[in-house]
Amino acid sequence: PAAGPGTNFAPDDPFTADRTNWWRQDRFGMFIHFGAYSNLEGEYRRPDGTVCRDAEWIKRQCAIPMDAYEKQARTFDPAAFDAKAIVKAAKDAGQRYIVITAKHHEGYAMWPTKVNTWNLRDHSAFDKRRDIMRELKNAADRAGIKLGFYYSIWDWHDPDFADPATFPKYRERMYAQLKELVKGYDPALLWFDGEWDTDNPHNPWTARDGESLESYLRDLDPKLIINNRVGKRRVTDGDYGTPEQEIPAAPVDGQLWESCMTLNGHWGFAKYDQDWKSSATIIRNLLATASRSGNYLLNVGPDRHGRVPQPSLDRLSDVGRWLRTAGQGRAVYGAGYAGLVEEPSWGAVSRSRGGAGDKLYASVTEWPTAGKPLHLTARAPFRVTDARVLGSRQGVKVAPSGDGYDITPAGGPTNPTATVIELTVKTPRPAPRGHG
Numbered sequence: 001p002a003a004g005p006g007t008n009f010a011p012d013d014p015f016t017a018d019r020t021n022w023w024r025q026d027r028f029g030m031f032i033h034f035g036a037y038s039n040l041e042g043e044y045r046r047p048d049g050t051v052c053r054d055a056e057w058i059k060r061q062c063a064i065p066m067d068a069y070e071k072q073a074r075t076f077d078p079a080a081f082d083a084k085a086i087v088k089a090a091k092d093a094g095q096r097y098i099v100i101t102a103k104h105h106e107g108y109a110m111w112p113t114k115v116n117t118w119n120l121r122d123h124s125a126f127d128k129r130r131d132i133m134r135e136l137k138n139a140a141d142r143a144g145i146k147l148g149f150y151y152s153i154w155d156w157h158d159p160d161f162a163d164p165a166t167f168p169k170y171r172e173r174m175y176a177q178l179k180e181l182v183k184g185y186d187p188a189l190l191w192f193d194g195e196w197d198t199d200n201p202h203n204p205w206t207a208r209d210g211e212s213l214e215s216y217l218r219d220l221d222p223k224l225i226i227n228n229r230v231g232k233r234r235v236t237d238g239d240y241g242t243p244e245q246e247i248p249a250a251p252v253d254g255q256l257w258e259s260c261m262t263l264n265g266h267w268g269f270a271k272y273d274q275d276w277k278s279s280a281t282i283i284r285n286l287l288a289t290a291s292r293s294g295n296y297l298l299n300v301g302p303d304r305h306g307r308v309p310q311p312s313l314d315r316l317s318d319v320g321r322w323l324r325t326a327g328q329g330r331a332v333y334g335a336g337y338a339g340l341v342e343e344p345s346w347g348a349v350s351r352s353r354g355g356a357g358d359k360l361y362a363s364v365t366e367w368p369t370a371g372k373p374l375h376l377t378a379r380a381p382f383r384v385t386d387a388r389v390l391g392s393r394q395g396v397k398v399a400p401s402g403d404g405y406d407i408t409p410a411g412g413p414t415n416p417t418a419t420v421i422e423l424t425v426k427t428p429r430p431a432p433r434g435h436g
């Protein structure tokens with residue numbers, strides 16, 4: 001049967017389906033925003049002594065002149081950047097891929113590019129023998145975690161970007177840098193950004209530019225997964241959609257998607273921002289995302305020394321503990337849109353059809369008072385043949401009720417953030433085709 005909208009099945013193109021297979025199963029990744037902006041840690045002191053605050057947009061939002069911005073980047077020395085520790089934090093969090101900013105809008109390359117000297121080796125106070133992208137790649141390979149690179153098409157540093165007459169020269173340098181990244185580091189994924197023109201009316205990037213770049217990259221490496229911002233975010237651009245700081249209310253029609261989100265209010269390190277999301281919020285976001293067949297790319301912003309803030313590490317560790325407990329990760333990894341039921345008000349329901357059978361994972365964030373049922377509204381016929389609370393021996397009563405089922409657990413929740421009820425389901429066989 002054809003896959004319905006937003007199911008966790010492959011899109012129609014079998015090549016895309018095969019290429020994106022790992023990504024559709026893995027569900028949870030780490031985003032890392034790290035660049036020359038990190039060296040300012042969110043604060044720019046102007047010559048007149050006043051302070052202007054922002055994170056990775058600080059150059060632009062605080063109108064820092066290029067010479068002053070270049071000057072501060074000369075002092076950038078992220079000596080404490082520890083790829084093994086970062087990869088371990090991701091792995092312990094249950095994140096299965098990492099996407100790091102190789103180049104953000106500021107144009108500063110975080111690997112030793114030969115295309116220009118505006119990079120971490122040639123324009124910093126950092127150890128010239130080190131290459132943090134190589135370090136991350138090696139650590140990620142050893143841990144069995146995929147590594148991808150964020151690359152901004154928009155470039156504030158290259159003077160050839162904003163003038164259509166000189167843009168082709170910029171494009172050549174961009175292609176050369178991307179070739180360095182793909183051939184030099186064998187990334188699993190490229191995450192483009194800065195393709196839009198709402199805040200950037202001089203952006204010459206067109207849908208056709210996106211198509212050309214995408215086919216160039218696929219020739220370099222047919223395994224590459226590429227996000228939709230390579231073009232103009234049409235459904236046909238790249239492999240997947242990229243909602244930012246939001247979880248769509250329903251599965252995204254006909255498109256794979258990944259929601260990227262900050263842990264506090266900024267992508268890059270901002271020392272004044274202590275507005276951290278709670279671990280419970282993050283776990284529930286991950287469950288809601290997986291239940292709509294999306295991926296969750298959760299960001300950390302290392303400080304100027306290269307250290308991931310402790311509040312970020314604490315939250316990542318909480319998410320990982322939840323995922324490892326009582327097999328609760330089965331509600332996320334390899335799971336997707338349930339389709340069979342309406343989204344309940346009391347949590348999220350995902351579906352997984354692997355070797356273990358056809359399962360619904362009802363992640364309950366609002367546990368019912370004793371003896372009261374959780375109602376599941378059916379959108380298609382199915383039977384429940386087994387039900388259990390992960391991490392608990394309590395019984396679960398399942399009874400048909402009105403438009404679906406009443407699920408009544410005998411005891412309390414195992415976890416205040418989300419308790420998972422695993423339902424084994426059977427759906428009717430599809431009617432035989434034809435008139436045989």
Ligand code: H79
Nearest residue numbers: 033054056057061104105193194199244260267
């Ligand atoms: O890399 C992160 C952001 O820097 C980047 N995408 C994510 C993954 C991004 N760039 N722009 N946007 C997201 C949307 C544009 C927001 C803007 Fe603004 C509002 C630009 C100017 C006003 C946010 C607020 C940035 C500066 C002030």
